[in-house]
Amino acid sequence: MPPIMGRNGSLLVFGVFVTILELFTSVDGNMWTTYNSNAYQTRRRSGPSNQCPTVGAIKNFDLERMMGCWYVVQYYASTEELPEYACMRSHFSFSKEDQHITMNFSYIFAEDPLREKLVGNITWMIPRFEEPGHWQHTEDIYEGIYNTYVLDTDYDTWGLVMHCAEKKKQPRYLSALLLARKPALADNEISFLRGKLPQDIDASFMFDIGQESCDHLMESSQDDPLAYVINGRQKAKEIFKIVNKL
Numbered sequence: 480m481p482p483i484m485g486r487n488g489s490l491l492v493f494g495v496f497v498t499i500l501e502l503f504t505s506v507d508g509n510m511w512t513t514y515n516s517n518a519y520q521t522r523r524r525s526g527p528s529n530q531c532p533t534v535g536a537i538k539n540f541d542l543e544r545m546m547g548c549w550y551v552v553q554y555y556a557s558t559e560e561l562p563e564y565a566c567m568r569s570h571f572s573f574s575k576e577d578q579h580i581t582m583n584f585s586y587i588f589a590e591d592p593l594r595e596k597l598v599g600n601i602t603w604m605i606p607r608f609e610e611p612g613h614w615q616h617t618e619d620i621y622e623g624i625y626n627t628y629v630l631d632t633d634y635d636t637w638g639l640v641m642h643c644a645e646k647k648k649q650p651r652y653l654s655a656l657l658l659a660r661k662p663a664l665a666d667n668e669i670s671f672l673r674g675k676l677p678q679d680i681d682a683s684f685m686f687d688i689g690q691e692s693c694d695h696l697m698e699s700s701q702d703d704p705l706a707y708v709i710n711g712r713q714k715a716k717e718i719f720k721i722v723n724k725l
Contacts, residue, residue: 531643531651532677536612536628542580542605544634546571551584552664553657555676555685557650562686565589566596566693569658579604580614587696589689596696603627616644625652631675636660639672641680655680662690 551567567586574581580603587594603614616625625644632638638658645651657664657672664672673682 528679529645529649529651531626531645531653532679534628534630534641534677536610537631538612540610540612540629541634542573542611545629545632545638546573549638549658549660550662550690551586551656551688552659552662552690553669553673553685553687555653555655555680555682557653559686560684563589565689566594566696567688568693569656579617585696586688587693594692594696596698631672632658637664637668637672639675641677653679655685657685662693 547570549569549571551569554564554567564586565588567584569582569584571580571582573579581600582603583598583600585596585598587596602617604617605611606613606615612629614627614629616627625642627640627642630639630641636659638656640656640658642654642656643651655676657669673685676682676685
């Protein structure tokens, strides 16, 4: 989920997320203990690969029905070994004028005590309209071609999207998003979608995205949640805004 801009202006790649970021101290000590247990710390992926998996986009794909708001309920990123994100939501739109697809998304760091809402976006083109479920990123920040595939969706309840980029002299970047129109999916729906992932994706690293208490997030002034003194103290309402929706 798209480039993601961090609070210090650094660029993250969605998904996405290729920069290893410092985890904030958790308000919930049990969550911190669970995610940072020896079992998590000692797990390691299989050796890196330079080639993207061979997959096909969903057949008879209805692009317009895929558009709109989605919750990201699980995600995978080939660069990450710990769950870091929460409250991740995406909104897809299609421009008939330039034939581009845009995904605007928001998320927070799960360990952020301020629960600051961060945002980003990705834009795709459709290289072959005979296969509208295969998209390619248009941003020039990506090295080479960054392909996205809608692997499956029923449009009304769930969806599964995979991203992959092959890079010169570097391991590929691979990510996947398990999407839902509501904040959660049933266990059988999650198992069904995870079963559609290519073997290159280790499902044990497909992390849950918590969607609890996500209706009131902090949106900072000038992208700095602590910037409260500029020529004197600003009013509190100018520092933080309550955000109810994406």
